[in-house]
Amino acid sequence: MTQRIDKFVLKNGMVVLGEPMADVASVAFELALPCGASKLPPGAGGCAEVISDWIFRGAGTRTSRELMDALDGLGLQRSSAVGSALFDLGCAMESQTLSQAVDLYADVVLRPRLEADQFELSRELAIQELAGLDDDPRQNVMLKLHELFYPQPLGANSLGTTAELESLTTETAAKIIKDKFRLCDAIFGIAGKYDFAAVCEQLSKLFEDNSKSVKENYSYKLPGAxxxxxxxxxxxxxxxxxxxxxxxxxxxxxxxxxxxxxxxxxxxxxxxxxxxxxxxxxxxxxxxxxxxxxxxxxxxxxxxxxxxxxxxxxxxxxxxxxxxxxxxxxxxxxxxxxxxxxxxxxxxxxxxxxxxxxxxxxxxxxxxxxxxxxxxxxxxxxxxxxxxxxxxxxxxxxxxxxxxxxxxxx
Amino acid sequence: MTQRIDKFVLKNGMVVLGEPMADVASVAFELALPCGASKLPPGAGGCAEVISDWIFRGAGTRTSRELMDALDGLGLQRSSAVGSALFDLGCAMESQTLSQAVDLYADVVLRPRLEADQFELSRELAIQELAGLDDDPRQNVMLKLHELFYPQPLGANSLGTTAELESLTTETAAKIIKDKFRLCDAIFGIAGKYDFAAVCEQLSKLFEDNSKSVKENYSYKLPGAxxxxxxxxxxxxxxxxxxxxxxxxxxxxxxxxxxxxxxxxxxxxxxxxxxxxxxxxxxxxxxxxxxxxxxxxxxxxxxxxxxxxxxxxxxxxxxxxxxxxxxxxxxxxxxxxxxxxxxxxxxxxxxxxxxxxxxxxxxxxxxxxxxxxxxxxxxxxxxxxxxxxxxxxxxxxxxxxxxxxxxxxx
Missing domain, CATH: 3.30.830.10 (Metalloenzyme, LuxS/M16 peptidase-like)
Known part of the structure; x- marks a missing residue:
């Protein structure tokens, strides 16, 4: 396994990592933001899941419809995941569409439209996804297990509770995006077929900002059996x-x-x-x-x-x-x-x-x-x-x- | 996408197909046998799923325990699937263990021990898997949909019914293996890093037999809305x-x-x-x-x-x-x-x-x-x-x- 790891750090501290792969036509990237379920303010459980839908409903110069068309037009295989600490936005694609995909994701992360009527729909979908867990006891038991095993908020279910989702407002969600989408604490990983110099130049243009890193030094203990x-x-x-x-x-x-x-x-x-x-x-x-x-x-x-x-x-x-x-x-x-x-x-x-x-x-x-x-x-x-x-x-x-x-x- | 397809046919008619992939260290193969859920005799629903567990409980010179150890010792990533027409046995591995893996799979397919006490356990597990579907309505609705959409037996659920599983005997299951594991109608596919000449030589030694192909010329129609x-x-x-x-x-x-x-x-x-x-x-x-x-x-x-x-x-x-x-x-x-x-x-x-x-x-x-x-x-x-x-x-x-x-x- 010969392997090279590329690394570059933006002036604001955002880390860019790459792993080139020989003889593939695909490339995949993942952008991790410090906006996981455990990083949300008390009472805002589920908000990161709502945000993960909301930010794709229009960004930059594009309406929701235009953005969906632009993403699908590149043939992107998308994935988003709200973890305990990180909110991951990822996609895989043919390598020649990489720079267009990165441009679109910069719009989604930096310039989402955050319209109020779209927020209601995103929130409604999260409420339904949470209700659907009752019909999936196999997945549900593992979510409840993590909640019980880890100390709060580390083990929090990313969908929060129905009460939390119902009381969530656009203002709370927009403020969380402003506070937690800190590029200085973000990590961008790319693997497959890419030109690292070109990737870094594009990311520097798009993602340099004045965000200030927040170091969190909490110490957690498992609550016990x-x-x-x-x-x-x-x-x-x-x-x-x-x-x-x-x-x-x-x-x-x-x-x-x-x-x-x-x-x-x-x-x-x-x-x-x-x-x-x-x-x-x-x-x-x-x-x-x-x-x-x-x-x-x-x-x-x-x-x-x-x-x-x-x-x-x-x-x-x-x-x-x-x-x-x-x-x-x-x-x-x-x-x-x-x-x-x-x-x-x-x-x-x-x-x-x-x-x-x-x-x-x-x-x-x-x-x-x-x-x-x-x-x-x-x-x-x-x-x-x-x-x-x-x-x-x-x-x-x-x-x-x-x-x-x-x-x-x- | 430059691509070569290797092809070889054993004397008995078994087809061997290969797709070499540049710069990978892995290889995967799949052996498809004409023993899918729709190929079973009436009343034997679920039998292919029971067989897919039973044949791994000891084969050739190895007890169940020894066979599991041998398979895991090669680091095989195994998969089996009972489809409508085919029963697929597959695995992925590091390329250097390929010939040992093929030897083990030949034992499983050609020389399974088929012990009666092991059959009871395999059948019990299938009954439990079927019961578990009640707690997974999402998967269950699609299985019931296929049963209703396709004419019988084409859309049959591979797990059959509880009544069928409970009345299944070792004799029925052993006869189905004898009748349906016809190598002349089998297809072997391999992709990744391999030497096709060596693969064909090994398969010829292991899988040549006197089985006779059974051509099935049924004509099916969808039953309608x-x-x-x-x-x-x-x-x-x-x-x-x-x-x-x-x-x-x-x-x-x-x-x-x-x-x-x-x-x-x-x-x-x-x-x-x-x-x-x-x-x-x-x-x-x-x-x-x-x-x-x-x-x-x-x-x-x-x-x-x-x-x-x-x-x-x-x-x-x-x-x-x-x-x-x-x-x-x-x-x-x-x-x-x-x-x-x-x-x-x-x-x-x-x-x-x-x-x-x-x-x-x-x-x-x-x-x-x-x-x-x-x-x-x-x-x-x-x-x-x-x-x-x-x-x-x-x-x-x-x-x-x-x-x-x-x-x-x-």
Whole structure:
């Protein structure tokens, strides 16, 4: 994996990162603004989701209709995501339309029209999206799990509450855009086929400003183990479970990642084997690493028939606990093979890489070269994972269930 | 887009297709067997899903445990899918593990252990997966829509019914594997980094046999417009709607694809604009082309609050009908830009291409070069789409709803 990382910093502090990819015709970029769900003022929950729709309803010289036409005319494959800390605007395209796409996104971010009647429609859609979660207990249980596992406001659901959305005003939303779309604290990542000098020249013209960086030095702690059940008249009990883990900047990060893969990296992994293959307790079960900048955890989902849900939860917790008792060399080898193989697939997608370099810079202040990640994975051993687990046991489980039956966390 | 398509046919008739990709480290393959849901004997619905789990529970010299370890040890990113006609086994990996992966898949397909106790577990998991659909009305409404839109058995849900799964025996399942895993009618597609001569030599050693091709010359017709409502005590009415369209081998295929994109290709497309942006009727709405070998349609989904569901359905149907009244040059240009851009992204993924070449060969008997697809998209005009719609109007809607309120199809 030969790899070059381009970097440039605008005078205002906005960071521009690039990863050129050989022999691709596509390019993807992602602009991350410090306007995630946890950065909103109290009572304004859901506002970033409303904003993510509103700013596309007309910008610069273009009406909403004209802007949609201009974006689609370039064949952009768009994506927006409101995370805990960041609001990400991304798109992928054929490389020759890149500079036009960047011009349009500068309008959206810097010169949105923010018309009041359009705000009402954006807010109404967010209210409906939130209501729709009731019909998606699998997604809903994981959102409620993050809310319970992380301290507020870090784990906040990006859609807020219906009451918050209903009381939101255009003035509040416009002020949040003014305060939080700080270009000096923004990160722009690009991957695929591009000319970095041309990209930097264009971004300098469009995105230089006098914004002042806001350093936030809050210190957060996980609130600790808890169990909450939400009654829902459905076919299954949806189980979400989280336990603390180290963050990306911790030296034990790769030990934690390999530990999760031993639990849930493939068909041979323990959760799949013990819950699904041997006992047939449920069809869907899996765990994955989830991280914010300050805190991280291992999140597990399972959806089980009511009469098997208690045993499912018991077996999952037993498997999390049993991990520190011993791991075979073959389990470690399988986990590492899976992680390295995912890394290769990831490295071949311009969209995945433009997002990956932005996330790395936000969490670490630098981009990890793919070779470094590969070497770190390779250096993990059964002993290093077990040493990590002895000091950071999988315990203190936060559990949320949605379904017809409440469970016991034993 | 320079592109080479490799092709080789085994003596028994099994077709091997390859698409080499420059500068990637990954390779992906897909093996399609004529054992899709519509190919099963009456009463054996769901059997292909059970088989897709059962054959991985031990094969050749390996127990279930040993096989899982061997697959995960190679870092394979696995995928299996039971379609209407085909049962697809696929995986993506680092290229150097390709020949070991092919050896393992040959064991799974040719020498599965098919142990009775493992069968019970596979069947139990399928029953649970089917029960879980009740908690996923969005996915469920589209499965029920396909069942209603296509003639039986073409639109059959791959999970069958609970009654079918409960009455399934190991003998039936083993006989289906024997009858339907016909290598002479199988298609093997590979894309990414590989040596085609070596792949063909290995496949010839592993997959030559004396199977006899079964030509099926059934002729199917769409059953026609219908509306079915399923009462469900949820937050939204989930609407699924389908209307007939031409298949891939029809000369009007690209006109149909562009027509769907005018309706639902991007933010400027009509469904998004009329249902979501202007009226705020629902958060999720979209339409896409769906095809089998003999029949095809345009499938639309929307999830709406009960008090807005009737208007949502009315607006969707009005937009489908209005399309033949006129389409602007800008709408056509946007639709074409979106389709060409998707094609580029698709061309850069080894997994997407290994699946794409298999599907093309199954539907057309040949692989369409990407340049051909691009040129065909470029040659579409507003006039050609309108001429298509005059002869094949978007009418005769099949509609399924799941939710607290029944609607009227006006």
């Amino acid at each position: 808890k169990y909450v059940h939400h009654t829902h008249d459905g076919a299954q009990v949806h189980i979400g479970l989280m336990t603390p883990a180290v963050t990306l900047e911790n030296e034990n990060y790769y030990n934690a990642r390999v530990a999760v893969s031993v639990l849930s990296g493939g068909m041979s992994a323990r959760l799949f084997t013990e819950v699904r293959e041997k006992r047939g307790l449920c069809y869907a079960v899996g765990a994955s690493y989830h991280n914010l900048k300050q805190l991280a955890g291992i999140a597990c989902y399972a959806g089980s028939a009511p009469d098997k849900a208690q045993e499912t939860l018991d077996v999952i917790i037993a498997e999390f606990r049993r991990l520190s008792k011993g791991i075979s060399g073959e389990e470690i080898a399988n986990a590492k093979a899976g992680l390295k193989s995912s890394l290769i697939m990831h490295s071949e997608s311009s969209s995945a890489r433009s997002g990956g370099i932005v996330t790395d810079h936000y969490l670490l202040g630098r981009v990890r070269p793919l070779d470094e990640i590969k070497q770190k994975i390779e250096s993990v051993t059964a002993d290093s994972v077990l040493a990590y687990l002895r000091n950071n046991p999988f315990e203190h489980f936060t559990v949320v269930t949605i379904g017809p039956k409440e469970l016991k966390v034993n | 219908k509306y079915v409502h399923h009462t469900h005590d949820g937050a939204q009415v989930h609407i699924g709607l389908m209307t007939p369209a031409v298949t891939l081998e029809n000369e009007n295929y690209y006109n149909a694809r562009v027509a769907v994109s005018v309706l639902s290709g991007g933010m400027s497309a009509r469904l998004f604009t009329e249902v979501r942006e202007k009226r705020g009727l629902c958060y999720a709405v979209g339409a896409s082309y769906h095809n089998l070998k003999q029949l095809a349609g345009i499938a639309c989904y929307a999830g709406s609050a009960p008090d807005k569901a009737q208007e949502t359905l009315d607006v969707i149907i009005a937009e489908f009908r209005r399309l033949s009244k006129g389409i602007s040059g800008e709408e056509i240009a946007n639709a074409k830009a979106g389709l060409k851009s998707s094609l580029i992204m698709h061309s850069e993924s080894s997994s997407a291409r290994s699946g794409g070449i298999v599907t093309d060969h199954y539907l057309l008997g040949r692989v369409r070069p990407l340049d051909e697809i691009k040129q065909k998209i470029e040659s579409v005009t507003a006039d050609s789409v309108l001429a298509y719609l005059r002869n094949n109007p978007f009418e005769h809607f099949t509609v399924v709803t799941i939710g607290p309120k029944e609607l009227k199809v006006n």
